[in-house]
Amino acid sequence: MNEQQLKQLVEAAIFAATEAVTVDNLLQGALAGYKLNRPRVRQIIDELMADYSDRGVQLVEVASGYRFQTRAELGPALANMWQERAPKYSAALLETLALIAWRQPITRGEIEAVRGVSVSTNIIRTLQERDWVKVVGHKEVPGRPALYATTKAFLDYFSLQSVADLPALAVTRPELSSDPAAPSAQPDDTDNDGDTRERDADKAILH
Template sequence: MISDTQLKQLVEAAIFAAEEPVTLDQLLGGVLSQFSLNKPRVRQVLDQLQEDYRERGVQLVEVASGFRFQTRADLGPALVHMWPERTPKYSAALLETLALIAWQQPTTRGEIEAIRGVSVSTQIMRTLQERGWVKVVGHKEVPGRPALFATTKEFLDYFSLQSVADLPALVEPTEPDTRERDTNEV
């Protein structure tokens, strides 16, 4: 029999030591396999740990691939000084392409080009695939059978999302206000 405190410590240690996010099934089939525990009980422990870490410098978060510890997002600007190397800078074209794939998935390169109004370079698609953020999920049933692209679990994990449903709502651009402004406005 394992006490509540020991169970909490074991789950916390397992997630902390893991190199990748850990799923509930991985916990039950691995470190907790010697105990007679069910998913609701382990989920309750995970919820308690999330609450325990809510106001701390690190948090237990659930992403698409499972649970992981990560630093609080609001501490990022202060922590960035600890590591001399910079995160890669991505072009606006790459980020626009990634955003379109995320919101329109599955989508073809041609559909992305039609929305952006410019061609999508092979290098952009290669970079997104090498980064593990995008993959080919099939082919569209039209002449030429173009590849259909969609985001991956790595994309969701990187952006701390559990699913594409967690993406912010897509806001349609509005037309700029072309009316003359009142000269008395400040």
């Protein structure tokens, strides 16, 4: 197999995969019959990324590996192709997710101290069911509260390789940047289906 055919094979393997693909996935799968090492496969992937750099579809690296996706700026126009709208989330849920993302690991109590309202069980459950948040341990204080952090699925959804790639937090509510030692939380009644402050998750968190 020549160089061009190898590049086509790697391209096809990543395109056909239903999830992001790692170099090891390629070596153990589509490239198993060829004597290639990791640096060589990465070189092929880099060449493909360059080939797609100015196309409507791009080859990108996310936390779980490599995948093809449409250019972010084309999203609004492409959304018109489907009648079903993307999920929308309440401001309360998005603020909770933002705090976990930028301050992880963080306890539920620390989130409540910053926001000034209690975090509903439904918010935490929704984030966990979406596989954006998980428990990564327990804080060594009385009661040993759970510590929450984001997952690879969260990073993949927002096309990030690691939490270090998170953009600067654009604070729209002053309390989100305040010290966790804030007043005691009050009940949060903003997490409901009729919340008029719902917005698209990726726009609210990352822009």
